[in-house]
Amino acid sequence: MGQALQQLVVALLLLSACRAPDHEAMTSHADATLARVGANDAPPTIPPRTPQIALFPCVEQCHKDRTPDPHKRELKEFHSLKHLEHGDTTFWCNFCHNDDNLDTLRLLDGRTVSFNEAYRLCGECHGDKRRDWQAGIHGLQSGYWDGSHEKVRRSCTACHDPHAPRRPTFQALPAPTLRLKQEVQGHE
């Protein structure tokens, strides 16, 4: 009984591991025989984030002479960033930023990644979204759907502010001026 459960858990873990493909591993076994016109096999380009980050490189611009303080506190000195609106109350800068080299991010197991690969960090806690993103279902892919030319996939932080990832509001563009006949008559 207990053993069966354990096996089930192992099986599920294995299954979920299979469902988390990295680009390299994006394969389609069963469907390989089907017509593949316009198959988007080539990995999309992910535009680098660092050119978009005004304060990058962080060490050179600000952190050369500062020792990082890992304690959660109100940030008085710095930027617009006063507190985090992400995750739970335990969240702090060093969950993501690498205190040993602030030009990089740190994954949960201690490995470092560039800001350009922040999606790997996000994916550690948001595996489902990362998978959908990898599949092109979450986030935005633009360019060429058929793989004939470059396809571009936005990194997570192009849409989500990592410090307050909640969906921002937008101004709607103006309402259309033309009334449709059907609307005047009411919807069927």
Add this chain to the structure above:
Amino acid sequence: MSELTPSCGSGACGCGQSAAVATAGIDENEELAAALVRGGEQLQSSRRAFMTQLATAAGTAAVAASGCSTSVSWEQFTQKHYKELTAEDKRKLIERVEKRARDQYGVEVEVSDPQPTPGVEFAYALNLSYCIGCRRCEYACAQENNTSRDPEMHYIRVLQIEKGTMSLEGSDSYYEGSVPAPDKYYMPVQCHQCDNPPCVRACPVTATWKEKDGVVVIDYDWCIGCRYCEAACPYWARRFNFAEPKLRPSDINPKQSLLSNRIRPMGVVEKCTFCLHRTREGRYPACLEVCPTGSRKFGNLLDPNSEVRKIIDTKRIYVFKEELGTIPRFYYFFD
């Protein structure tokens, strides 16, 4: 080139329409039309006949007015149906369309005629959980497709709907201000490129049809502006040019195609074509590219690796007005 400059309303313009019209039921028109379109090989004469009949037997003042352009060239008048065009005819037509843009707007445009690719059937999927109703798609579409700015014509309508309902009663597409509004969600509606399209069936002159890649297209030179298709569409996706479309030269997208975004004349119907001038060349539609939320997904339904297929295979899908049996190629999904 000889120009016929008809004085509309007198019936002297040669378009076969007269302003003096009797009113008859739409049903009669449809029977008439059905009879006329029998024998598709005689498209041309049937269309003429239909127009004549329409005017003498059953037309309305509105139809008569809209069917006549103020200036109809001889080539335009003797134009064959798109499907009957030889390569040479097509070349001439393209030349004429490009010339018209030059004469009318002073803009150099490049008109192509991309064809469906075998093994490709388009589908669209839209994430209702993420759409915020910002209308970026609506405007990007107008820009891409050279739709009239005055009177303003948009192919996409974004409905603002009460959360927790699926009912369009009380939906609003004229909302303004900051979005998303609390307790609302948003549902953009455009042509669903149905596999069983009521609009195509409604057309008395086969000026609209379904292509092999699933896109429903319109021959703007063949359309007589009767608007039956518009009335038949349950997604209110078709638009009628009741006035000469107005565009500033700077508004014009010069990359055009015969069956999609070339500048339309007054008196014809138009609609979303999944941007076939882009998508048949492998690009994404304009509305998709501009979406800040990534709610819009497009691709080849026959490719199991395409975004749309993965969505259809793994997400909760909603087909708008499924009960009508239109079999849309436009899917909504939740995430």
